Amino acid sequence: MTPAPDRPLTLAARGVTVTYPNGHVALTDATFALGGGTICALVGVNGSGKSTLFKALMGFVVPSAGAVTISDEPVRTAQRRGWVAYVPQAEEVDWTFPVNVHDVVMMGRYGYMNFLRIPRAADRDAVADALRRVGLWDLRDRQIGELSGGQKKRVFVARALAQQGRVILLDEPFTGVDVKTEEAIVALLRELRAEGRLILVSTHNLGSVPEFCDQVVLINRTVLACGPTSEVFTADNLQRAFGGALRHFDLSRSTVEEHDGRQVTVLTDDERPLVLGQGGHLEYRDRSAHEKLVADREAGKT
């Protein structure tokens, strides 16, 4: 049965095990389920099976056990319907290829075109909309190699938009991207979430996860935990996922003095730090969307 066009899709992995031809088992018994209208982070160290899970979700590798389904359909069917859109890492793309911004975004429309892939008015409109939405309309005739790092990223986000993908997978979208672009992309992802799309972001940038992801799948050769960020992103879980791979910085009582107004500033050069409160609960920089959670914690304390 096909879900109605506007109904959000669901994504489920059930007992997914992936074994590569050389015998390496990259992922064992990974199980999780997500419903549409979410931004979910896929978090794990390098070699944790993060990219393998991504490949399984996109049908690039076939699980040796278990299955991935999208609204109860196999991945292949979902792909044919254009449900799944993919935003690759910058390193995967040949930036010297003789194509311009418009050409690349048009590649998101192939599934809607006939055998000859000749664009119609609807395809041109979708591409124009997508380009305007990411702010690249004026640069549509540029060869893709002539774009800045942030613009390069946005081209492929625009392609996912033009495809009208309802499950959007982004592979490390914030590596090599400046803070301004990161914020622009996050704002766009929030809009897409509001439209009921299911967005899955693979990242190792822990600090930014609580800022924009409402759910997290934590993996280390299997799914360690999945669910709302506030429940999954705890010191214990992260310790299990990362082991000794994280730098620890305990700001003890002596650092957070009353005479500082109980305020400290943490500076990092590139990635946002993840700040956990007493007992290992998440601290949000922007509490506006999390008032209830904070109130519950206050209530629990007293």
Next chain:
Amino acid sequence: MSLDLLLQPFSYDYMLTALWVSTLIGAVCGLLSGFITLKGWSLMGDALSHAVVPGVGLAHLAGLPLSLGAFTSGLLAAAAMSFVKLKTPVREDAVIGVVFTAFFAFGILLISLFPAQLDLKSIIFGNILAIAPGDVAQLVAISVLCVAVLALQWRDLLLFSFDPNQARTLGLPVRRLHLTLLLLLSATTVAALQAVGAILVVAMLITPGATAYLLTDRFGRMLVLGSALGAFTAFAGAYASYFLDGATGGCIVVLQTLGFLLAFVFGPKHGLLAARRARRRLCLVAPAVAP
């Protein structure tokens, strides 16, 4: 030089055939070269062109069409490469090197064992001037087929070359596209073999595309330009070989190389001079920006 002398090549049937057949092959190879250079299959083209030699030899001995032998041999080599690559951790370029030299060596051995029936020179260097009518028909058939497939599928092949993952995500038959490109490469290699010979085929399949790449930033234009360059150089090369009394293949490829050098130096965006101009402009602008 009088006009009569310039028109002289056109008065011989064998020259006329050589001219239009070369032009056709040049155009088809040039068209395909856009995909080969962007897909990074240049080495693969080189390998296939050498790997067809034993097929040509065997087909000749068995009295079968040369194209059939060459095509089969090329595909066998491609299959052998992907099999060895899958089963060993040896790097891809080494695998390609091992397989194609093995095929080529077998071909040379075969030719040297039957010197009466097989002419090493015409297989290695081509002999368009003595092409048989049956071979011309095969060539035309191969060319028409290649152009038709590319005309219908070039956008799919473009996506497959640029971003195979996106092609897969959209549910495109990636494996079939890969095979299509491989078959086209083998077929055009076979077709070009008779014009320029096994050694120089690879130039026909790479140089026009590489030259066009330096001249434009749009894929569609690159295909048209590559094809036009291939056709023009093949025609002019065959024409010049009449007066020089030199090898046709050599003339064609030397011309193609000249074209590449011109684009390399004078290319509007990627050429050496353009790069220097851009640097100079940057130097002029920079002080104005500084406070």
